[in-house]
Amino acid sequence: MFHRLFMVAAALVAALLVVPAALAVKVHVRVEGKERTIFGATAPLVDVTSPRADALPENALDALESASVLGEFYYHVTPTSFGPYIDQVGRYPAVGQTGWVFKLNGVSPPVGANEARLKDGDTVLWYWAQFGIAGGPKTLVLQRQGRCYTVLQQDDNGSTSRADGAELRIGSKRTLQTRNGRACIGPHKGLLVRGTLGGAVRSNALA
Numbered sequence: 001m002f003h004r005l006f007m008v009a010a011a012l013v014a015a016l017l018v019v020p021a022a023l024a025v026k027v028h029v030r031v032e033g034k035e036r037t038i039f040g041a042t043a044p045l046v047d048v049t050s051p052r053a054d055a056l057p058e059n060a061l062d063a064l065e066s067a068s069v070l071g072e073f074y075y076h077v078t079p080t081s082f083g084p085y086i087d088q089v090g091r092y093p094a095v096g097q098t099g100w101v102f103k104l105n106g107v108s109p110p111v112g113a114n115e116a117r118l119k120d121g122d123t124v125l126w127y128w129a130q131f132g133i134a135g136g137p138k139t140l141v142l143q144r145q146g147r148c149y150t151v152l153q154q155d156d157n158g159s160t161s162r163a164d165g166a167e168l169r170i171g172s173k174r175t176l177q178t179r180n181g182r183a184c185i186g187p188h189k190g191l192l193v194r195g196t197l198g199g200a201v202r203s204n205a206l207a
């Protein structure tokens with residue numbers, strides 16, 4: 001009897017020791033659709049847990065799954081020779097020269113989402129993209145210094161520059177042209193500010 005109790009206790013301790021490997025990572029997640037934001041305009045921190053029993057490190061596909069649970073949006077994965085491919089998020093499927101791509105910390109990884117591993121504090125951006133001769137769209141990043149905002153643009157390699165010609169959107173009604181990607185605005189209580197530029201993926205939102 002004592003032996004059996006000891007074995008049960010030992011199994012419980014072993015199980016508890018395994019748990020840390022399955023703990024979630026906390027990453028910023030945003031999903032930008034064709035015409036609107038599908039999830040997390042402010043790129044909130046999301047707990048991402050690997051759903052697999054082997055507790056492999058969490059990846060960019062897990063981040064999409066976690067966001068889809070929190071935001072109750074649809075996405076679809078197709079198995080391909082390269083691995084799992086996300087061929088639809090929200091309303092729009094990948095068709096022709098358009099599709100769904102992701103960036104990890106501003107860079108487009110050259111691997112499938114299931115292979116892009118995450119660590120605490122990472123930023124995952126999924127977005128609808130239209131590809132042309134020049135490649136995919138740049139993604140915008142909004143920064144704030146006091147009452148001034150700077151809109152930056154990033155290419156697939158994460159190379160960053162000022163988004164010349166960008167506009168600031170303050171709430172849903174007001175827009176303001178930036179100069180070399182920068183503009184300062186007065187009080188705008190309760191309204192979020194975003195950067196937009198034709199052909200680029202809208203920025204994160206900031207207060």
Ligand code: B12
Nearest residue numbers: 082083084085086094095096099100101102109110111112
């Ligand atoms: C066109 C293309 C795309 C288009 C697909 C458009 C569409 N209508 O579906 C878009 C721009 C959306 C795309 C996205 C991505 N792509 Co791509 N893509 C290609 C490209 C140039 C041609 C594929 C093709 O059309 N083949 C012809 C058709 C007839 O064959 P197919 O098997 O049906 O092709 C489908 C799959 O390849 C799938 N697909 C496309 N890219 C990827 C990437 C991965 C990881 C998977 C699993 C499937 C997949 O979409 C194709 C069309 O439906 C290849 C390079 C190449 N020359 O193969 C890269 C390529 C396949 N892509 C690649 C990558 C890395 C990606 C992304 C992961 C980039 C990112 N950081 O987001 C994403 C996928 C994310 C996701 N949604 O899961 C890599 C894969 C590397 C690897 N070993 O895993 C390749 C090889 C380019 C490279 N050299 O880096 N891609």
